[in-house]
Every structure is written in C-alpha cells, then in structure tokens.
Amino acid sequence: MVLCAVRRQLLGCSSSSSCGAWARMLQRQSSGCVYSSTHGFNPEEIREKLQAFPGGSIDLLKQESGVAVLTINNPSRMNAFSGSMMVDLEERVSQLESWTDCKGLIVQGAAGTFCSGSDLNAVRAISNPQDGMKMCMFMQNALTRLLRLPLISVALVEGRALGGGAELTTACDFRLMASGSVIQFVHKHMGLVPGWGGAARLVRIVGSQNALKLLGGAVKVEPRSWPADWTGRWSPGGTPRQRRVQTLCYSKLKAGSVNIQKDLPQ
Ligand SMILES: CCCC(=O)SCCNC(=O)CCNC(=O)[C@H](O)C(C)(C)COP(=O)(O)OP(=O)(O)OC[C@H]1O[C@@H](n2cnc3c(N)ncnc32)[C@H](O)[C@@H]1OP(=O)(O)O
Numbered sequence: 001m002v003l004c005a006v007r008r009q010l011l012g013c014s015s016s017s018s019c020g021a022w023a024r025m026l027q028r029q030s031s032g033c034v035y036s037s038t039h040g041f042n043p044e045e046i047r048e049k050l051q052a053f054p055g056g057s058i059d060l061l062k063q064e065s066g067v068a069v070l071t072i073n074n075p076s077r078m079n080a081f082s083g084s085m086m087v088d089l090e091e092r093v094s095q096l097e098s099w100t101d102c103k104g105l106i107v108q109g110a111a112g113t114f115c116s117g118s119d120l121n122a123v124r125a126i127s128n129p130q131d132g133m134k135m136c137m138f139m140q141n142a143l144t145r146l147l148r149l150p151l152i153s154v155a156l157v158e159g160r161a162l163g164g165g166a167e168l169t170t171a172c173d174f175r176l177m178a179s180g181s182v183i184q185f186v187h188k189h190m191g192l193v194p195g196w197g198g199a200a201r202l203v204r205i206v207g208s209q210n211a212l213k214l215l216g217g218a219v220k221v222e223p224r225s226w227p228a229d230w231t232g233r234w235s236p237g238g239t240p241r242q243r244r245v246q247t248l249c250y251s252k253l254k255a256g257s258v259n260i261q262k263d264l265p266q
Contacts, residue, residue: 032148033141034197043141046134047090053083053122060092066103068096068151071110072168078116079109081164085119086135090142096149105153107172109165114155114181117163136195139164143171143197157181163190167198170205177223184220 035041056074063069070092072079081089096102109115126132146153155161155169158178166185169175175183185202187194194202194215202211213219 032145034144035137035141039137041134041137041141043090043138046131046138047087049126049131050083050086050122050135050138053119053125055082055119056080056085058085058088058092060095062095062099062102066101068099068102068105070096070105070107072108072115072165073110074119075111075113077119078113078160079111079165080116080119081122082119083122083135086139086142089146090138093142093145093149096151097145102149102151105149105151105172106156107153107168108156109158109161113159114157114161115165115168116160117165117167117186132195139195140197143168143201147171147173147201157183160184162186163192164194164196164198167194167196167201170198170201177221179223182220182222184218185215186218188216188218 056072056077056079059071059073061069061071072081072085074080074082074085096105123132126135152174153172154174154176155172156176156178157169158181160181161169161183163184163186166183169183177183185194185198193199199211199215202214205211206214214221
C-alpha cells in the first residue's frame, strides 16, 4: 500500500487526497540532519553560544492557503544572520516540519534585500575554529532540513544575497530573482569556503564547472545571467513541479509583496 501510494505520487496522481499526505509522511521520515552526536556534534551547546549574539529575527507566516512565508528580518544589517537568528531558523524549520498541510514555502528578506550572509560581528566574536565549525554544522543541519521539507520552496531574491545569503538560496527548490537583484558567493574575498553547505548544493543546481566559476570567481549572478533552469524563472514549459512553483510565486508576486520581474507573465 505504501509503495502504491508513493508510485501514485510520483506519477502525479491527484485523484486521491491521501496520496500527497502519504508521500509527505514518508519524506518526513527520511528527513534528518547531516551532523549528529556520532560526529561529536552537540546542538544544545552551540545553540547556547549562538544565543549570545542577538539581533533580528526569522519570522514565519503560516497562511491558510498552505503557503508559508519565511522572512529574514534584520534590516539594519542588510538581513545578516545574527547568532539568535540561526537558532530562530532551526525553530522555524521544526515548525514547518510539523505543519503537515504546508504545500509551499517562500523565503524572502525584509525591507527589499535578501540576506548579506553571516553577521560579521558574530563571526569575528566566535573566535576559535572549533566553535566556527560547530556554527557551520548547525547551519548545515538547519538548511538540509529546510531543503528536505516535503513542500515546494522558493527563494524570492530582491536586492542582495551574499555569502551565507547566497548559500541560503541553494537550500530552496527554486530561486526567483527580482530585477536588480544579485546572488554572489563572496566567500573567497574573505578566504572562506561556503560553510553552510552551499557549495555542494550549488553543484547539484548548476553542475561542477559552473559552481567552480561562481565560487572561485565570486561571480555576481544577476537575473539575466542566471539561466532559467537554475532559477526556475517563468517559462511556458517545464516540469509539473516547476509549473506549480511558478504559479505559486506568481500569485505571491501579484499580491504585490515583491516587484514583478520583467520576464514574468503580466
Ligand atoms: C558561512 C557564511 C559566510 C558569510 O556569510 S560571511 C558574510 C558575507 N557577507 C558579506 O561580506 C557582506 C558584507 N556587507 C557588505 O558588503 C555591504 O554591507 C552590503 C551588503 C553590500 C551593503 O552595502 P551598503 O548598501 O553600502 O550598506 P552598508 O555597507 O552601509 O550596510 C548597512 C549596514 O549593514 C551592516 N552589514 C551589512 N552586511 C553585514 C554583515 N554581513 N554582517 C554585519 N553587518 C552587516 C553594515 O555594517 C552597515 O552597518 P552600519 O550602518 O555601518 O552600522
């Protein structure tokens, strides 16, 4: 029965309302973290340390439509992630994991920009490599769980997505870029590698050659230079999954909360 339900879901069956629920339940069972105690990782310990760097918030709006909106909210620092926001993110992901009716997720930044990555003040204050590593493990776990949520997720990029902000966009199924927006893996300027798992996810999205170019050159990705199949920008064809997310995004965009990118249908 389980296999049958999965198969029906894979075949795009929509006749049974329980079909999607089954698949979501199974996917939820297979979701999990990258790092656990077997890797010497103690989330409670790093949570406590991260809370010492407060500021901003990660806000979750659960809409009756089953579409959730996750907002990175720290405008005075261009939505950089403070330590407490990292803990917030993990909590919001847990809330989404237990919201079984959630169908779609929009990840956006507050006040017209997406996210400028890790809060550099917190990064500097986490002064030893061990804690830096634990912070990265914590974020990799949270973003892996975000990506594995059994729903369609889209990063709505307005303004800049830099460093960890660029990595965050790779933890969504799709990236939708407003005109004038930029995604840039600026890590190399600081002698860093993407510590939030963004490099591995980027390879899956754009392939290893393109990922090397984007990471090694800190190339600015702008809406026109980011091919449609990387972003999931509107196109008449596409897979049923792409069409569903496009419809979802379009209704959100029509509602007026972000600027409509020129190449979206009017
Ligand atoms: C594994 C994760 C690795 C990482 O994410 S490392 C962080 C990577 N991100 C960055 O390097 C971005 C650094 N920020 C910038 O380049 C610029 O601030 C940015 C985003 C282009 C915006 O430039 P402008 O529009 O000129 O605005 P601004 O520089 O005056 O910034 C406004 C206020 O926001 C602050 N801010 C921006 N990004 C921040 C960050 N990541 N951490 C901490 N504070 C940050 C900035 O310091 C400024 O604050 P204040 O008004 O001077 O008090």
